[in-house]
Amino acid sequence: MSDQAFRAGNVALIGKPNVGKSTLLNHIVGHKVSIVSNKPQTTRRRVTGIATTEHYQIAFIDTPGIHEPHNRLGRAMVEQARGVLTGVDVIVYVADGSHHPGEMDREIAKQIKGSALDQKIPVLLCMNKMDLLKAEDVQRNVDAYSKLLGSEDYMMTTATQGHNVDALVELIVSKLPERAPMYDDDEYTDQSSRFLTAELVREKILRATREEVPHAVAVMVDEWEQEPNFTRISATILVEKASQRGILIGKQGSFLKDIGTQARQEIEAFLGHKVFLDLHVKVSEGWRQNPRVLHELEYSE
Numbered sequence: 001m002s003d004q005a006f007r008a009g010n011v012a013l014i015g016k017p018n019v020g021k022s023t024l025l026n027h028i029v030g031h032k033v034s035i036v037s038n039k040p041q042t043t044r045r046r047v048t049g050i051a052t053t054e055h056y057q058i059a060f061i062d063t064p065g066i067h068e069p070h071n072r073l074g075r076a077m078v079e080q081a082r083g084v085l086t087g088v089d090v091i092v093y094v095a096d097g098s099h100h101p102g103e104m105d106r107e108i109a110k111q112i113k114g115s116a117l118d119q120k121i122p123v124l125l126c127m128n129k130m131d132l133l134k135a136e137d138v139q140r141n142v143d144a145y146s147k148l149l150g151s152e153d154y155m156m157t158t159a160t161q162g163h164n165v166d167a168l169v170e171l172i173v174s175k176l177p178e179r180a181p182m183y184d185d186d187e188y189t190d191q192s193s194r195f196l197t198a199e200l201v202r203e204k205i206l207r208a209t210r211e212e213v214p215h216a217v218a219v220m221v222d223e224w225e226q227e228p229n230f231t232r233i234s235a236t237i238l239v240e241k242a243s244q245r246g247i248l249i250g251k252q253g254s255f256l257k258d259i260g261t262q263a264r265q266e267i268e269a270f271l272g273h274k275v276f277l278d279l280h281v282k283v284s285e286g287w288r289q290n291p292r293v294l295h296e297l298e299y300s301e
């Protein structure tokens with residue numbers, strides 16, 4: 001495509017929780033801009049990741065998975081996802097292609113079709129997790145998802161291995177308008193270093209905890225001091241109950257120490273220098289229902 005005009009646009013990644021939207025985004029952007037875990041509802045707000053080449057610039061908007069919300073946090077998350085259905089250049093519906101579509105897929109497809117038809121936004125289907133898809137189910141699942149979306153354009157991917165991701169990007173680019181770049185070519189996310197730091201701490205906790213704990217955790221950076229050769233960061237981990245605080249601290253503080261070490265290594269990698277990371281755990285009963293806390297956490301406007 002060397003003699004073609006430059007294309008650029010905003011592309012929304014929409015789908016159920018846990019289908020691989022953030023994994024896909026990080027792979028395409030080449031940096032971890034959105035945290036990933038095997039727990040549903042890992043992504044709590046919109047995250048933009050930007051991929052720029054000589055020929056195109058795509059600003060991907062990663063969104064929380066659309067689900068049936070049970071509290072204010074859940075409602076804010078679903079609002080964040082639905083909000084991008086308007087005003088983007090392409091919508092990519094990411095599905096777990098190894099499963100047949102269910103009730104929630106039908107519901108999301110209906111919403112996507114509604115706004116995309118209204119505004120003539122192209123919709124692409126990304127059937128992810130093809131590594132888990134049995135050969136005999138391929139045609140059946142492709143047909144079922146395509147029918148739901150009313151779109152012929154699809155790609156089967158394995159985001160964790162990067163399989164077919166380039167082909168998906170090429171398909172997206174073919175739908176973008178000819179337009180000048182919107183961001184500098186070295187910009188790759190809209191996330192502040194503070195937010196990304198809080199997210200990396202939360203990711204380490206999500207990966208190490210189970211059941212209700214991942215959902216009850218939030219992380220807030222309280223202090224950020226830039227010294228000549230290092231950054232001193234202090235963050236508070238919010239939980240909803242004293243028992244959860246106990247889990248996160250662990251025997252003689254061992255759990256918290258592990259989390260801190262893992263997060264610090266990644267924070268140092270993206271800041272490019274040494275970090276002193278100080279973590280505290282605080283019980284904040286009902287924070288998921290508290291608009292002020294949700295705002296402070298940057299989960300809602």
Ligand SMILES: Nc1nc2c(ncn2[C@@H]2O[C@H](COP(=O)(O)OP(=O)(O)O)[C@@H](O)[C@H]2O)c(=O)[nH]1
Pocket residue numbers: 015016017018019020021022023024035036037038039040041042043065128129130131132157158159160161
């Ligand atoms: N087997 C398999 N697992 C995947 C694939 N893509 C993502 N995952 C895993 O699915 C889980 C959810 O991924 P994530 O990107 O957080 O999903 P999101 O909630 O849609 O953003 C993580 O454990 C990923 O490692 C894939 O192509 N194949």
Ligand SMILES: [Mg+2]
Pocket residue numbers: 021022023034035042043062063064065
């Ligand atoms: Mg996600």
